[in-house]
Amino acid sequence: MKRVRDRKIYVCSNCGYKSHKWFGKCPQCEEWNTAVEIEEAEEDVSSIVDFKSSTATVDVQKRLTTSMGEMDRVLGGGLTPGSVVLVAGGPGMGKSTLLLEYASALATKGYVYYVSGEESVPQMLSRVKRLGVEREKLLLTSTVSIDDVLASIKKKPIALVFDSIQTIHTSGMNALTGSISQMRECTVKLVEYAKTSNASVFMIGHITKAGNIAGPMMLEHMVDTVLYLEGESRSGRRILRAIKNRFGPIEEIAVYEMRKNGMIEISDPSRIFADMESEEVGNAISIVVEGSRSLMINVQALTTPNHKSNPIRIARGFENARLLMLTALVSNYLRVSLENRDVYLNVLGGLKISDPGVDLAVIAALYSSAKNITFPSKTAFVGEVGLDGRIRTVQQMQMRVAEARRMGLKRLIVSYQFKEDDVTGVRTVKEAITKALSGDE
Ligand SMILES: Nc1ncnc2c1ncn2[C@@H]1O[C@H](COP(=O)(O)OP(=O)(O)OP(=O)(O)O)[C@@H](O)[C@H]1O
Ligand SMILES: [Mg+2]
CATH class of the missing domain: 3.30.230.10 (Ribosomal Protein S5; domain 2)
Known part of the structure; x- marks a missing residue:
């Protein structure tokens, strides 16, 4: 028996602190005016939960490795199936370029869906051509609706890329695209999709001038891995850094050179x-x-x-x-x-x-x-x-x-x-x- 009841709670847009009461200053991170009202579905569940013995055997999932060795290394030695990865970086850093290249590298192993809420399909295709990363199993679409995407998947994917989490939305909510509650709800759906389908989900996130992921820090808590793409906008050098990884060590870095034909891996950065x-x-x-x-x-x-x-x-x-x-x-x-x-x-x-x-x-x-x-x-x-x-x-x-x-x-x-x-x-x-x-x- 399942009863679902909606209730209003307040969430700090900076650190994710939750409270039933409104607050002017967040008691956790001490930022002012960060309380955002959201509706939280409270599930009153009284069904049977299945416990498994710790001696039960499981199929050890193989990580997917690609021709992009540096990216694999930052992910902890390849991509863990069913993981959710947030790739954050400042404007024009090369997030879309890097993920398109990686999506293409993954598409040698299975279907990869690249969803852009920022660029049209012809724009994406011209980028694909410029980078020389065409692949039959790399499928592109331009939409902002996550529900449409999840309903339209016909061929079982190994990975999905959403460019970016700030531009997609899910229906059934009264919140604007890019708002904290939208991003949170979309992330919840994507995490659920990844864990049930075993496909990995990549989300691109924009970074504010202060260096935070635009919107809530709570996104970082919800995903398995957080990668930051950083560098000086004038130079072509980029550093991809793992700052959180449930499936590998953090502080791994990969170094890239942003060129006309894409992000080139520098495997000998010294x-x-x-x-x-x-x-x-x-x-x-x-x-x-x-x-x-x-x-x-x-x-x-x-x-x-x-x-x-x-x-x-x-x-x-x-x-x-x-x-x-x-x-x-x-x-x-x-x-x-x-x-x-x-x-x-x-x-x-x-x-x-x-x-x-x-x-x-x-x-x-x-x-x-x-x-x-x-x-x-x-x-x-x-x-x-x-x-x-x-x-x-x-x-x-x-x-x-x-x-x-x-x-x-x-x-x-x-x-x-x-x-x-x-x-x-x-x-x-x-x-x-x-x-x-x-x-x-
Ligand atoms: N036709 C081109 N020739 C050479 N370099 C290009 C070309 N188009 C884009 N670039 C380079 O790619 C960079 C943008 O890369 P990309 O779009 O992947 O960044 P992004 O992080 O996704 O940006 P945004 O935050 O706007 O989505 C630009 O800074 C530019 O230097
Ligand atoms: Mg982009």
Whole structure:
């Protein structure tokens, strides 16, 4: 026996907090005026629930792998059947291009439906032709009605793509397309469809200027995987990052180059994120770990005199608070006064680094700029730096050393705690700089 009763609830459009009472300020995320009234169907169910023994056998579902190896890796080693993936990114980032390419790659294995609420079929076809991704089993349509789509599926799909979640709607609701309740309801239907049909569903989501998925954060909770496509709009470089994955590790990244003929996978990103021949003032190389891969990167610092106002400290691709701390360490342990200097820090290539192993390279870059000296070429720095000026070792050092060797680096300055041939172990920032400059082992 099933009784369904509608009731009104209020949901925070920022974080998804639910309440029966209206609120001006969300008690969870503390944002103002984010309460949105929605109708929630309350199901009063008294039917029998089937429990399964944990020793029951199941068919282990095989992941689908494609010719787009980088995309497969970000998904956790291929696409899990029946999963729901949200791909979010800013305007013009290349979301439609990337998913059309991926849909085409998947369509070698079965039917893939690509639904666009933003482009007409001729527009989609011209993109397909430009990218050279025609496939018999890649089916395109232009509609905004999710119900029409689900009712029209004749050939069993392996995947569906909805471009975008903000432009599709489901009937039977009084809410506008793009509103929180519409997106929520559409997502509920798509999740249900994916779990019952075992087809995977991709949803494209637009991102606001502040970097949030336009609309509710709650979408992120409802789906299995969330991928962000980011990059600088002027450069062609794009980074696809998994920020949530129920079926794989997060922090995996894939790097692409946006070209006329589509998004080209860069399977060896170290070559574009670091310029190891550069012996410019203010440059330092490091090896970071992103997901299951190590990458060589280049950190650049610039320090300029400022005697008039409070000095500026700006970091791009690196946490500002951490830059402040490392700046203080440089002043304190390397006896370089940065008090009357502006400090700018940049991680080359639009990468955002949270790996603590990059600390020592940041210190080296700051020192190089402030002292107007350069380090010998092919020297890299890896280590976390504490407030005591001591260098601590970081995770996955073996992987970093292997990457340094592969990239032909000559010296790797690391914490003395990590012992290995061909690396230079140091205890303090002072020792690290001295050894890097002298070339001593
Ligand atoms: N004919 C073309 N030749 C070369 N590049 C093109 C062409 N058409 C589009 N592009 C490139 O593709 C990019 C847009 O890609 P795409 O439409 O996949 O982005 P999107 O993230 O889906 O954008 P939106 O948010 O508008 O849906 C543009 O920035 C442009 O550089
Ligand atoms: Mg698009």
